[in-house]
Amino acid sequence: MVILVPQGADTQVLPVPPVPSTMQAFNAVVSTGRKGPLTEGASMVRRRDESRRRVAGQTGGRLLTAAVCAVVLAGAAVGTAAAQTAADASPRAVFDRYCVTCHNDRLQTGGLTLAATSVDADDPSRHADVWERVIGKLRTGAMPPPGNARPDAATYDAVASRLEAAIDRAAAANPDPGRTSTVHRLNRTEYRNAIRDLLALDLDVTPLLPGDETSDTGFDNNADVLSISTAQLERYLSAARTITRLATGLPPASPGFETFDVPLLLLQDERQDESLPLGSRGGVAIPHYFPVDGEYLIKLELRTNWQDYILGMGSEHQLDVRIDGELVKRFTVGGEARGQPAPVTFTIAEPGDPEWEAYLQTADENLEVRVPVAAGPRVVGISFVRNVREPEGILKPRQAGELLSNDEVYHGNAAVSAVGIGGPYDVTGPGDTPSRRAIFSCRPETADAADERACAAEIVSRLARRAYRRPVTAEDVDTLLGFYESGRESGGSFDAGIQLALERVLVDPDFLLRITRDPEGTAPGAPYRLSDVEIASRLSFFLWGTVPDDALLDAAEAGRLTEPAVLEAQVRRMLADPRADSLIDDFAMQWLHLRNLEDVKGDPVPYPDFDDNLVEAFRHETTLLLTSMLRDDRSVVDLLDADYTFVNERLARHYGIPGVYGSRFRRVTLPDRQERGGLLGQGSLLALTSYPTRTSPVLRGKWLLDTILGAPPPSPPADVPALPERGEGSRTTSVRERLERHRQAPACATCHASIDPPGFALEQFDGLGAWRTRDEFGNVIDATATMPNGRTVEGMAGLRALLLERPEQFAGTVTEKLLSYALGRGLEHTDKPTVRAIVRDAATDDYRWSALIAGIVKSPAFLMRNAAAE
Incomplete structure (x- = not known):
């Protein structure tokens, strides 16, 4: 469930102790890797004025040229114009015979030379970047170009395997995990998930935070596009204030109002959502967070046609308002409800009765109800009672997207256009919400300042540990208690003090940034193993897209993640958790480009x-x-x-x-x-x-x-x-x-010779x-x-059969995408041995998801990192 924050949520600024500027703190983190002080500051429904920033990823930076697109389909036998056999296939002999005519020191076709004077085919690890490009072409049969002499399929495989084996042996002896960014900002999805798990507040942060870009890798968790600026930091400060006031139950300074639009092309002839009652049709279900106990206004708007006449008013409709499934109001709208006959015709050329003319523009004016609601996450359900009667006569086909004259739409179904939620009014208290239960794990036994401070210390240290993804220090707690005391004094309550301390937690660099610090004494450029708490953080963001839970942090702080059996057990536990749906919602949706479905039009x-x-x-x-x-x-x-x-x-x-x-x-x-x-x-x-x-x-x-x-x-x-x-x-x-x-x-x-056939x-x-x-x-x-290798397939079934002939190829693609997502960076040629090792090991387990994921988590690329170069 996604909770939508009212636009009128209070953003009152509370006074805080003077501390160094926000950007100074972040600059300290970025430049030195050390923590510095920081100052204060689903749904088919669409929030009005909501904007989404999307930067299309480029397709540059390919290791493969256009010819490698022949990949599709080198699956069957590669045509042979020569009789070279695998038995005597020396890599150097093969390259000299088939490749160096074009790829020599003089021509360097495609920016590549394979001449013996430039690259060593007997020790490919010396020029692994070049040979990985060559392996890609060999594995796909993309080179030599069609029409040139080619080795047979066995030779392709033998030469590629020899090159891979040599490179993989060298990589195993001297792992190169690559260099991940020192500072990696949480993207909006990770931020939202972290708030959900820290504060039990499932919040749509889209309108609160700056947008995320998508990198060339196709993922929005790539550190290269997750920098932070002064303007962005101001948004995070404002978001932290809004979120913590909602979570702690502090009342807003004044009532707010927010409108949720229903998409115009959403048909409302059937039941819309599982949370709406059986026997209903149309409408919408809106997950919404009510900040405090009090009264709230719910106002409905009905859909109109292009002339602003409300649709479907020629017959009676019953419209229900429910909160968490409980009926709070039933409205009746439409012709029969007013005791008036439907007009014979109602077009712009022949206007109907003046009273009806007015009614069809004002029928939804009084569709509003003010109702008491308990604080917390609720589902506001709006739906029509389904009318099982059918109109007589010949039904016309639906004319979606065309301008319909009034007499054609007059007797259709009414539909909800928008729902507005306002409040709170007449506040009665903060309520007993999941967020307050998650935050206030203790209450001061007395009003004594010492009792309150002890309880505050317990709360902030517990939450800061998970937010910072590491053990908290006495200095951390003292800083947060300083903010607690300032909020306690200015806000006049224990809860107000906790709110300001939590606001400080949510703008700390150790929360907003995934920071990795090279151990002291590590040689520049040398690989080293990440600490257990860093591995725990990387693992939780990979599998869950959020902060580690207590079980994972406990194992990390005890140094248990160095034990392969413990690490594997944690992976299996985490995959069984519902939070692993992040692999679907975030990884798979981006890998398959399905986030762009909202742009599909017909x-x-x-x-x-x-x-x-x-x-x-x-x-x-x-x-x-x-x-x-x-x-x-x-x-x-x-x-x-x-x-x-x-x-x-x-x-x-x-x-x-x-x-x-x-x-x-x-x-x-x-x-x-x-x-x-x-x-x-x-x-x-x-x-x-x-x-x-x-x-x-x-x-x-x-x-x-x-x-x-x-x-x-x-x-x-x-x-x-x-x-x-x-x-x-x-x-x-x-x-x-x-x-x-x-x-x-x-x-x-x-x-097009490679792109078009599939x-x-x-x-x-x-x-x-x-x-x-x-x-x-x-x-x-x-x-x-007809594929580039000359093989012909028939339809989707033939294409699928061809792809299934080489299952390791698809498994390799999934592994590359998963590894890039797990590391938060694009892959390099040094990652190719890791991918091959994972796929080889997973083949013994039928390329199961768990096998690929476990292989990634156990790999040097995941567990290690190269120190910064001088």
């Missing part, structure tokens, strides 16, 4: 079935599939070949799966594995890689190369012409025909992932695809 002409309900169903399906895979500890390869999925009635109807009714999602076995199965047949990914008006083999091919095979193609040249939408003249050609003409341009041919194999899915045999112009779908 043109109503080719896709009249499009609405926000369908997009949300897509998201839910993929989330449930990923969650089931992780919870059941399935092989990651099953993501490509799952014979089941999760659907509700809306999605089942879209997929053509019979026998599914209701809004609840349930697991179903797929009836036709040729049409569906695994990620490649999921509507979320198929819609994400399409345009609003048509499919895009290019977008789908790029997504597969990047996400499934870990070989993103380079960015296109700046002057690439756009693909015609229909073809030349009046002829409506297929996307395949248009792309074939596009590929005739020399600047486009090389990349996209063509998915052409039997339309732009919203529905199965089809003809495109929007009536052209028969051709889903055959």
Whole structure:
């Protein structure tokens, strides 16, 4: 549940003792690695004026050039134009015969020379960065280019294996864990999760904190894009004040009011949420935090058409307001409620009765209720009582996205447009909330200052330990108690003192930043093992996206994480915890680019079935599939070949799966594995890689190369012409025909030869992932695809079968993505041996999620770090 903070939340500034400036403290951390003092300062519903900052990741910095896109599909036999055999395949002989014609000291094609005078093929560890590039090309069969003499498949494998073995032996003897950033700011998700676990306050911090950028790695937890500035720090100071006042139950200075908008394209003909009652339709469920016991105002707005007339008022509707499922008010709106007949016509050319004219613009003016609510997290449910009557006559098809005249929409369903929540009024107390129970683990036995200080010391030391992810010192506690005493004096209560001390905790560098300090005496550039508390912090942010819990901190402070059995036991415990859903919500959603689903739009002409309900169903399906895979500890390869999925009635109807009714999602076995199965047949990914008006083999091919095979193609040249939408003249050609003409341009041919084939194999899915045999112009779908190695596959089933021939390739991609996410940095050539070792070990356990994750946690890259160079 996500709690939304009222815009009117109090931000009163309390006086604090004078201390050095905030930026001085942060500068001290950044420049010296030492801690310095610091001064004071879900949902389908969308908060009004909410902004989200997204910086698209670039696709530069590739180790692989465009030719490596042939990765797709080097899975079967690589064509051979030469008779070189694996038995006598000396790496140097192979390179001299097939490669140095282009990659020599004079030409250096692609910026690469493989001449014996420049690189040593017998000791590849001496130039590991070069040979890792070569290995990538060998493993994919990308080089030599098509049309040139090539070794056979066994030789490709033998040479690559020899190079890998030599590099891996050297890496094992001299581990190079790489250098992670000294200072790594918490991103918004990590901050939100930390507040949830520290203060039992599940808070949507999006409007409170600065936005996060996404790095070239595709993840928003990369330290390179998580710096901190003075302007950002001011936002953190304000957020800390808002959060701690909510958590401690201090009343706001004045009532606030916040409006939550319901998306325009969200249909409200069915039950919207599991928290809404059976027999309801439409509306919305809003998780909301009520800061104190008191009265609150709930105000409703109904959806209007383009002329601002409220929809559906030609018949009576009952509209319920519930809090945590309990009915607090039922409104009746609509024509029958007023005892008036519906107008015969109601268009702009023929206005209806003046009274009705006014009513259709003001019917929701008095849809508000003021109700007492106990403090804490609640669900405000707004829904209509479902009317089981059906209108007579011939039903018209829904005309989504088009302007409807009033007589066409007059008798439709009413819908909620927005919900406003205001308050508190007539405050009666702070209430008994989960946050107050988590914070106030003790209460002073008397009003004596010594008793209060002792209790305050217990509270702040306990919470600071988890917030700072390390043992707290006497100096830490004294600093926090100074803030407690200032707040106690100015606020007039023990609770006010605790609030200011917690505000200080939340703006401490040791909370906002993940700080790693090189041990004294470590030689510059030398690798060293992280301390146990640093490993605990890295582990908790990897698996949970939040601060360590007491069990993990206890093990770290006791020095037990150096024991492999203890570390493995902690990993298994943490994966079984619900907080491990962070691997789905944060890692997987970014890896698969599913956070961009909110940008998916469908043109109503080719896709009249499009609405926000369908997009949300897509998201839910993929989330449930990923969650089931992780919870059941399935092989990651099953993501490509799952014979089941999760659907509700809306999605089942879209997929053509019979026998599914209701809004609840349930697991179903797929009836036709040729049409569906695994990620490649999921509507979320198929819609994400399409345009609003048509499919895009290019977008789908790029997504597969990047996400499934870990070989993103380079960015296109700046002057690439756009693909015609229909073809030349009046002829409506297929996307395949248009792309074939596009590929005739020399600047486009090389990349498209690798990108387009996997996209063509998915052409039997339309732009919203529905199965089809003809495109929007009536052209028969051709889903055959000829891969760069000459192999032909037929449709999604053929593409999936080809990918499954090399399961280690997909497992390697998942491992690379997971390792980058775990380390909070992009991978380098020095990380390749680590990835190969993890995949080799995981192969004995069928590439299960737990095997890959355990391999990462036990790796030198995770447990070690290089000291700063001089």
